[in-house]
Amino acid sequence: MLKRKMETTLAQWKAEKKHTPLIIKGCRQCGKSFIVEKFGRENYEHVILLDFVKDSSYSAIFEGSLDVDHLTMLMSANIGTRASFVPGKTLIVFDEIQECPNARTALKYFALDGRYDVIGTGSLLGVHGYGKKNLPRSVPIGYEQIEEMYPLDFEEFLWANGIDENTFRYLNECFQAETPVPNALHERLRELLLQYVVVGGMPEAVEAFVETKQLNTVLAIQRRIIRSYKDDMVKYAGDEDKVKIKECFESIPRQLSKENKKFQYSIVRKNARASEYISCLQWIEDAGIIRRCYNLSTPELPLDGNAESDKFKVYMADTGLFVSMLEDGTQWDILQGNLYTYKGAIYENLIADFLGKMGRRLYYYHKDSGLELNFIIRRNGSAVPIEVKATNGNAKSLRTVLNHPEKYHVKEALKIIDGNIGRDGKVLSIPHYLTFLL
Secondary structure, three states, rough: OOOOHHHHHHHHHOOOOOOOOOOEEEEOOOOOHHHHHHHHHHHEEEEEEEOOOOOOHHHHOOOOOOHHHHHHHHHHHHHHHHHHOEEEEEEEEOOOHHHHHHHHHHHHHHHOOOOOEEEEOOOOOOOOOOHHHHHOOOOOOOOOOOEEEEOOHHHHHHHHHOOOHHHHHHHHHHHHOOOOOOOOHHHHHHHHHHHHHHOOOHHHHHHHHHHOOOHHHHHHHHHHHHHHHHHHHHHHHHOOOOHHHHHHHHHHHHOOOOOOOOOOOHHOOOOOHHHHHHHHHHHHHHHHEEEEEEEOOOOOOOOOHHHEEEEEEEEEOHHHHHHHHOOOOOHHHOOOOOOOOOOHHHHHHHHHHHHOOOOOOOEEEEOOOOOOEEEEEOOOOEEEEEEEOOOOOOOOHHHHHOOOOOHHHOOOOOEOOOOOOEEEEEEEEHHHHHHHHH
């Protein structure tokens, strides 16, 4: 059974004396429903589960009064003897709550009532209703806590593969002291990183890999998930956008295989304009499938304030799913250590995966002169550039910005490499697998 960081978030939520209903949002099949049901079984005497996808008739419960006693009466009548509502001991779960917008509105009344804990999960909360009329009567602002859940990050992947807490503590000590990781551990983590690039973090794919080590099984699962995403685009998007959303999504490998990875609408379709496709790209982002990485006008804080909204790259939110969209044989190349295919796209998507699953927004810096910094993060109160390298190669752009502090205001930098920890002046190099410690 996979250990997830969301379990800690759920425990902290329950421990708060006065907690509002909780919404867990995230892309489809990232493990939301499973972890909530597991948490319910382990922490409550009674769990009431309403899965609005599995049984659409549950939506009728919320068509009239949203008074809590009225709702629990209807739930009891619908569910039968399995429904027990005991104050302080019952958890009510609204699974795929976007399918029943009025259930989202009802969260306000459960919050005010306070007798029962309520958790809602939603895969398409940001997009459900595009071109539709079935919107909530009102969104319960101030009466719900929203948490984002992602596919497994690399740390969770390491847990699944038997790496223990003592090893994590030791790695953090090496990172903080800037001392190399011993070779045996270094090589084991490099191997696990390559496996993570191919497998990614979708729970079903990770479980299949841990149990069988059969990558053909993993790839079949990943491609089924990709198909389900495309099905969602057809099911939930407005009629005028269905085709364009799929075109945007299917263009991602081509976008990242270019030398200049800035997203270009002409790659989606010849002569396409931003005005035709920008809302379609937003749909995919809101569904949690992709992340945008915005160019900065200058590599300094505030990052969001210096972001250029019309200049961005697009990465898949999960690197394993990205690799599954590439041609057959790519997985084999990666496991042999050759990540520098697709002009560095796999490396960059990997680091975007690491940073994005931390909850960080993504930024980069590119100038027409050819100067480019792959990522910029906020660290220790400063803007810190990151250059991602296939080996421990030359980082020309980093040197340029560090040698001109009066122009770029950069004091230190990170280089993420296929090598070990080391420092060269203001540049700290770390292996790819330690990016999760940033």
